[in-house]
Amino acid sequence: MTGRPFRAAAAAAVAVAVLAVGGCSGQSGSSSAPASSASPSGTPDANPCHHLKPASGPTAAKFGAAQVTAGECEMSLLTLEGSFLPKLMQTATFTKADFAPFRAYMTPVARRAWDADVAKLSASGVRDRSALNAVLSLTYVDVAGHTYTLGNTTTNRPVSHRKLLAGRVRLVNVHGTPRLGIALKISFRFNLTDRKTGRPVSVDGTKTVAYTLAPNPGGPKDKPFLIDGWRGGSRFGKVNAATSG
Secondary structure, eight states: OOSEEOOSGGGGGGSOEEEOSSOEEEEEEEOOOOOOOBOTTSOBOSOGGGGOOOOOTHHHHHHOHHHHHHHHHHHHHIIIIITOOHHHHTOSOOOGGGGGGGGGGBOHHHHHHHHHHHHHHHHHTTOOHHHHHHHHTTSOOOSSTTTEEEOBTTBSOSEEEEEEEEEEEEEEEETTEEEEEEEEEEEEEEEEEETTTOOEEEEEEEEEEEEEEEEOTTSOTTOSEEEEEEEEEEEEOEEEEOOOO
16 A cells, blocks of 8 residues: 555654754854756765855855865765664664764764764664654664565665755854754655565655754864754655666
């Protein structure tokens, strides 16, 4: 049966999850909307950063145009790639090591919050909803659940049609300290197989994430900023019969 709601564990991200590492206020805007493009097959450009407009306005004045654009590129790639780790997408049993790669993108304060949620999730599976929602803001876990398996007869890729739809950068104030705010929206498609019927199905989704970033002086060029806080949410369509292409 298709056309029914998607009820895997990842659907918990439909409710906005917030990690309040630092409260933001006094925001002044500066936008950098990426004009993401895709091939007719729905696969994104290998590097979505090619479509980012150069940063300008208050963020560029404060942090430098090149640094801000590099930061948006960094977060765009993290969102498009880090959201979909096959090992995490296909299991409800986790260890802290499974989530370790994300720590390299975070400030010490954010790491402590992340580690706490990961510890709860590792101990409870997907039962701790608060920790689950915090983690789902960055990466999907247990997508298939007990109802589906990843991939199907139309494609062996569990995720396709990944595209960066929109982005915005702005200057935010966290407890009196200027930070870079980046909000992104992506779209994607989960490719699944119904365990009971063996039918190939797909689910289209969108994800929005708002990052608060702190400068990373002396860091590598591909990490000019570190995540100091984030919030995110997802929306999923109906489960439909899979089609090729």
